[in-house]
Amino acid sequence: MRLYHSPTSPFVRKVMVLLKETRQEGDVTLVPATGTPVDAGSMPLAQNPLGKIPVLERADGPAIYDSRVICRYLDDRIGGRLYPAAPRLWETLTLEATADGILDAAVLMLYETRVRPEEKRFAGWTEGQWAKIARSLDAIGERWMSHLAGHIDMGQIAMGCALGYLDFRHGARDWRKGRDALAGWYEDFAQRDSMKATVPVG
Ligand SMILES: N[C@@H](CCC(=O)N[C@@H](CS)C(=O)NCC(=O)O)C(=O)O
Numbered sequence: 001m002r003l004y005h006s007p008t009s010p011f012v013r014k015v016m017v018l019l020k021e022t023r024q025e026g027d028v029t030l031v032p033a034t035g036t037p038v039d040a041g042s043m044p045l046a047q048n049p050l051g052k053i054p055v056l057e058r059a060d061g062p063a064i065y066d067s068r069v070i071c072r073y074l075d076d077r078i079g080g081r082l083y084p085a086a087p088r089l090w091e092t093l094t095l096e097a098t099a100d101g102i103l104d105a106a107v108l109m110l111y112e113t114r115v116r117p118e119e120k121r122f123a124g125w126t127e128g129q130w131a132k133i134a135r136s137l138d139a140i141g142e143r144w145m146s147h148l149a150g151h152i153d154m155g156q157i158a159m160g161c162a163l164g165y166l167d168f169r170h171g172a173r174d175w176r177k178g179r180d181a182l183a184g185w186y187e188d189f190a191q192r193d194s195m196k197a198t199v200p201v202g
Helices: 011-019 067-077 088-114 123-143 152-171 180-189
Strands: 001-007 031-032 054-057
Touching: 001 011, 011 067, 011 088, 011 152, 031 123, 054 067, 067 088, 067 152, 088 152, 123 152, 123 180, 152 180
Parallel strands: 001 031
Antiparallel strands: 001 054
């Protein structure tokens, strides 16, 4: 299989952590890809018309995309370890969706400063994105700590990648402030070999 990859993409990181946790890394060749909404660059447009990564080219079927689809596919391929059976599955998927939503907002905030010309920026829009992140982190701290304390699953991996990305791109916002329980969980989770091996650089 071939995975379109960037070492700074938190969505790609979700896939990389899963590959390491499930010992499938050797089955995948990484293909570098970069691009933005205004310049698709080397994004695999033929495989994903949305021009986003990750994209996985499979040996047994057409390319698939969106980190949630790829992660579910790769987990299913080895018998399903990181997506548990229902009813816990619905929590796992909701936690993963929340982490991905945090990442969507965080990536849009980055594009606002990196891609949009300064005279066209709108601070209220950026703050609205951060408000989504802040509300989500508060909700996780209030309602999801027992799930996070359970057996590792894809919801936890996605949340670990989301918090790592906030440190990487939005460290000055200090997401840990007032969120001791979540910060404590992340400190431990970030020590996993799969997380240490995929820390974003660039
Ligand atoms: N929902 C997608 C989001 C993927 C995504 O936004 N990837 C970013 C890189 S971090 C990207 O490819 N951006 C290019 C663009 O938006 O044009 C997923 O989970 O895979």
